[in-house]
Amino acid sequence: MKQPPVPLLVEGRRADGRAPDQMRDVRISVGVISNADGSAMVSYGNTTAVAAVYGPREMHPRHLSLPDKAVMRVRYHMAPFSTKDERKNPAPSRREIEISKVLREALEPAIFLEQFPRSRIDVFVEIVQADGSTRVASLTAASLALADAGVPMRDLVIGVSVGLVNGVVVLDLNGLEDNYGEGDMPVGYMPNLGRITLLQLDGAWSRDKFAEAVKLAVKGAEYVYGKAREALKAKYFEIAEEVAK
């Protein structure tokens, strides 16, 4: 197994100083792209995802439309400048195509696609800076952008990752822990409904650790959801304050 450049966990502290159950600094803003119908920017520490939603709009080419519901298209992409070491080739990689599909499948259960037959909803997610947990930051950003666009949905979908580092379950993996940890589990969670729409897992986990990880993911998602609500509220409260002046 690869050895990490610095120890990942020393006396209950992680390499970046966090406790195992601590998120990185979460920053969220909504309505960052005025060209889009809805947009959001989500940062988990150094990981930053920008999402833009267009639609529901006419499906082109028409033969790809569905008679009973809207088609949702998700594009996850990492900017060439988003990575630390080597420049990331801007061509969509196998991994990015897969994550695009994974994100779509994590968002679809939350969206009332059946209200827009023969239409499409486009979701674009650009990773501006990557430092682990990019897919879950993307998921949070995409669901906030969908809400901002007014696409009818059951709930927001909040993404958080949990992982296994030196046998300890930790919340919100950074790039280092992602590369050298023993396990990684991204989770998509609908906080109002208490349902999970995304659950991937790699590494070797015991049954107990898995159960612990799901609990921690839910706890993390609820924390992020609080921040997401604040960001959504800010858009309307700023106008209200301005009016009150």
Next chain:
Amino acid sequence: MKYVSPRQVIFPGDPVATSDESVEGAVYIDEGKYRASSIGLVEFRDNKIVVVPLEGSYRPKPGDVVIGYVTDVLASGWEVDVRAPLAAWLPVNEATAKYIDLEKTSLTSLLNVGDAVIAAVKDVDLTDEFPVMLTLREGERLGKIESGLVVELSPVKVPRVIGKKGTMITTISELGCDVIVGQNGRIWAKCPGPEAELALLQVIEKIDRESHVAGLTDRVRALIERYKGGGSARP
């Protein structure tokens, strides 16, 4: 049981009330609870809870007056952009009562790409190639826009431009502009002068931005009074 209070801003998934309450608007039912399906503003009307969406797109329904731009001229009609997720179509026989010999007349002599029209939605049929059928014949003041200006705002704010029982549109009419409100969030207006035009734009922007803050009609009225008093609506 109600979980919300009047004029509360709510977000997708937020519980609104138990399913025995009377709830309308941007909501859905999940396990015996009404929940919001969109960012919305809660209103209590009579004994009903209404969740008014604050964001969203235009969904065409028969009878709507809409303002669209011609995007294509085809063999027997025009394709029109009405900001809907479905393609809209204006056939020749719905555009004019006159007989048009398609062999001899070019349709561009009636409407061309880029022209703006005020039309009514005649029908929405998902089995058609163009699901939204438009007409210029079934309603008053429909047809090609020859002058004036077209302003856009969010389609979900259109009811606020009209107001309860038309109060807002009556207030706006004090500017002296001739106004037609399209359900798709496009507004046509012809004003007596550029000052009135500017004031109208400010009023519409105000409604688009501030509809969730109480006292909108009063603020719009203040804006209009300022325009009428000083000739300029600039604060």
